[in-house]
Amino acid sequence: MANHYETLGVDQNATPDEIKKAYRRLARELHPDVNPSEDAAERFKSVTHAYDVLSDPQERQRYDLGGDQAGGMGGFGDIFETFFGAGFGGGSRGPRSRTERGEDAMIRVDVELADVIFGVQRDITVNTAVLCDTCNGSCCQPGTSPVTCDHCGGQGQVQRQVRSLFGNVVTAHPCGNCQGYGTVIEHPCIECGGKGRVRERRSMTIDVPSGIDTGTRMQMRGGGEVGPAGGPNGDLFIEFRVMHHDVFSRDGNDLLATAQVSMTDAILGAETEVSALDGNVQIEVPAGAQSGDVVTVRGRGIQGLHSTNRGDLKVALQVITPTKISTREKELVRQLAALRKDDPPTLGEFQQGFFGKIRDRFFRAG
Ligand SMILES: [Zn+2]
Ligand SMILES: [Zn+2]
Structure with a gap:
């Protein structure tokens, strides 16, 4: 049986490129589709096998050392793998790729509370890496391309044969000339x-979902940096911060606020319109309302994240005692007091102040 080099018609020191060319030429000539003869089919098989072995640097090395038969040199493969080393192509065969996945990016976006109710579209700008449009990610000046590294013959690694207790052992190292890529870029793209x-400020429009809160993160697949040499994009993570609002605060998807109610409205009850974050809203002050009472307006809170249900608007009432009154008003109030004959005040448990009381009632009001 002819050896693999003879089968392909190349010499022992042929480069991977020469081996590939020889194989292609023979394959075109002997392929069963083109050449139906029995003899051609047999030769096609041996040519393919020879190419399988010689095109793989590990297999070729093994073959050169006389170990063509699979497992014929028991344990040798393991040693080879050990020396091949993780971290250099992760033990993969052949040259490593220049192309890598891009890094993930993260930006913080401030959102007004009013925009959280229904969600909003926002234009954002990210400082990111984008494909170089001069070389389209090839890294080469237009019209040029990488050339096979003549130091390692395109393998990305150089192998050395070392005598050891186990016999001959082959060690492989990344090729210093091409950093393991197997090719050398002689004319790098000037632009990138x-x-x-290249780095660029990129603008895009994002959909801020309803119901987000400070710290909510959104992942946009492929929104991150483009990878080196035109590799796939990383992801973009957007972290939201909901801005403080002077009037409205938030408890989950409920909006909380207070409304000042006049003494007379508190006594008699009233229907009143207030301006909410999403337009005007009617609130009903019940007769006999107390400071700290909570009026709930169903469905006027925040629309949940990935939901169409809205929370409630909860308004705590603050009854205002008038401080400036006319002589006539004072006279009427005196008459009212005489009519009512209210009990004098008695002591009760200390309350932690108006706003503390409101907070308590918000949570009791459910
Ligand atoms: Zn470029
Ligand atoms: Zn090289």
């Missing part, structure tokens, strides 16, 4: 410095 990507 041979990186295949």
Whole structure:
């Protein structure tokens, strides 16, 4: 049986490129579709097998050392793998790729509370890496391309044969000339410095979902940096911060506020319109309302995240005692007091102040 080099018609020191060319030429000539003869089919098989072995640097090395038969040199493969080393292509065969996945990016976006109710579209600008449009990620000046590294013959690694207790052991190291890529870029793209990507401020429109809160993160697949040499984009993470609002605060998807109610409205009850974050809203002050009473307006809170249900608007009432009154008003109030004959005040448990009381009632009001 002819050896693999003879089968392909190349010499022992042929480069991977020469081996590939020889195989292609023979394959075209002997392929069963083109050449139906029995003899051609047999030769096609041996040519393919020879190419399988010689095109793989590990297999070729093994073959050169006389170990063509699978497992014929028991344990050798393990040793080879050990020396091949993780971290250099992760033990993969052949040269490593210049192309890598891009980094993830993260930006923080401030959102007004009013925009959280229904969600909003926002234009954002990110400082990111984008594909170099001069070289389209090839890293080469237009019209040029990488050339096979003549130091490692395109393998990305150089192998050394070392005598050891186990016999001959082959060690492989990344090729210093091409950094393991197997090719050398002689004319790097000037625009991107041979990186295949450039930094750019990129604007995009994002959908801020309803119901987000400070710290909510959104992941946009492929929204991150383009990878080196035109590799796939990383992801973009958007972290939201909901801005403080002077009037409205938030409890989950409920909106909380207070409304000042006049003494007379508190006594008699009233229907009143107030301005909410999403337009005007009617609130009903019940007769006999007390400071701290909570009026709930169903469905006027925040629309939940990925939901169509809205929380409630909860308004705590603050009854205002008038401080400036006319002589006539004072006279009427005196008459009222005489009519009512209210009990004098008695002591009760200390309350932690108006706003503390409101907070308590908000949570009791459910
Ligand atoms: Zn470029
Ligand atoms: Zn090299």
